Amino acid sequence: MIKKYLILTTAILTIFSFGFVSASEVTGNLGTQLETGITGVLKSAPVFSPDAGTYNENQSVTLSAPGSTSICYTVNGDTPACSGYNACSTGTKYTGAISVESTTSIKAIACYADGTAGPVSTSQTYTLVCAISSVTNGTVSAYPECVITCNSGYTKSGNTCVASSSGVSGGGGSSGGGGSYTPPPATPPTTTPPSAAPTIPGLNLPYANPTTPAEIEANREVLLKYLVALILSLSFSSTPTTPTTPVAPSTPTTPTIPTTPSTIGPFNKTLSFGMRNDEVRQLQEFLVSQGSDIYPEGLVTGYFGDMTLQAVGRFQIANGIVNSASDSGYGVVGPRTRAKINSILGY
Secondary structure (H helix, E strand, C coil): CHHHHHHHHHHHHHHHHHHHHHHHCCCCCCCCCCCCCCCCCCCCCCEEECCCEEECCCEEEEEECCCCCEEEEECCCCCCEECCCCCEEECEECCCCEEECCCEEEEEEEECCCCCECCCCCCEEEEECCCCCCCCCEEECCCCCCCEEECCCEEEECCEEEECCCCCCCCCCCCCCCCCCCCCCCCCCCCCCCCCCCCCCCCCCCCCCCCCHHHHHHHHHHHHHHHHHHHHHHHHCCCCCCCCCCCCCCCCCCCCCCCCCCCCCCCCCCECCCCECHHHHHHHHHHHHCCCCCCCCCCCCCECCHHHHHHHHHHHHHCCCCCCCCCCCCCCECHHHHHHHHHHHCC
16 A cells, blocks of 8 residues: 555656646747737827928828828817727828928827727927028018018118118218318219120110129020020021010010910929029919910029019919019919919819
8 A cells, every 4th residue: 555655656746847847948939930819909199201390391291000090180289089990079080191381280199990099199390481581681471481571771682681772971070160171172083984795786685784683684584585586596597697686574486385284383382583493494484374464575494583573473463362563472482373373284
């Protein structure tokens, strides 16, 4: 009997010992090959792209939340909320990039298939300001117009305000007691007249000796037009003749561009005086298509000069965007002007 108990006890100890040794042999990390039976979606706040910050042009903000069925967002400071898995009880359902055209704060929340929502994002603020926020001796209008207006006695030159040319009056001297002094007559300084610009047959520049950027640009545009007319005359005549270029403003002699060219637009950025890029060139092509009443010079150079500014102003007045040249935004392709142009182009 005692022997049987010893054998049984030994067997039990052997089993327990084997179990402990076997358990100690299972070591390592829990990897993807081991199925745990646990599934689910990590709920998180939506991700914004681009990041919130300060920008000098309009932004298109996209939202993403992996595993979600929809996203709700607000731009008025309210906290967004989901209604089920695919609707919003507060805010707007996200369906595409959010267009930001002025300083805007956005909050967002992701909705999930089980009818619950993730955490609400922190408020993401996109601040839109003018690239040039201030100028000496002038003011800059708010974004998106960003129009520079110079103080009295100053003239705009590029993106600065410079003193206007004017005569300076000298102050009178005080009289001395008991006598007077008569200065000798002053000899006027000898001045050399400015050399006249070279004369080219058929070329009539509006300014013989341009000194300001606007005068230089006006001469440049007339010269370009002269060259275009000269090339055209050489193309259609075996005997070259000197074209006669009318002084600006004048009816363009370049071929007329179709009313709504398919290669123009849409316009999504503010365009203003002094800019030089392909969008300015497309703007000039559009203005040409609106007729000589809008853009009589008809020059397509890619530079936003004074002639382009005046043409934009005529278009704005013709379409009721501004009433006169003194209105804020005159000559600037801002949101209302872009919307009208894009509408005409069919966008």
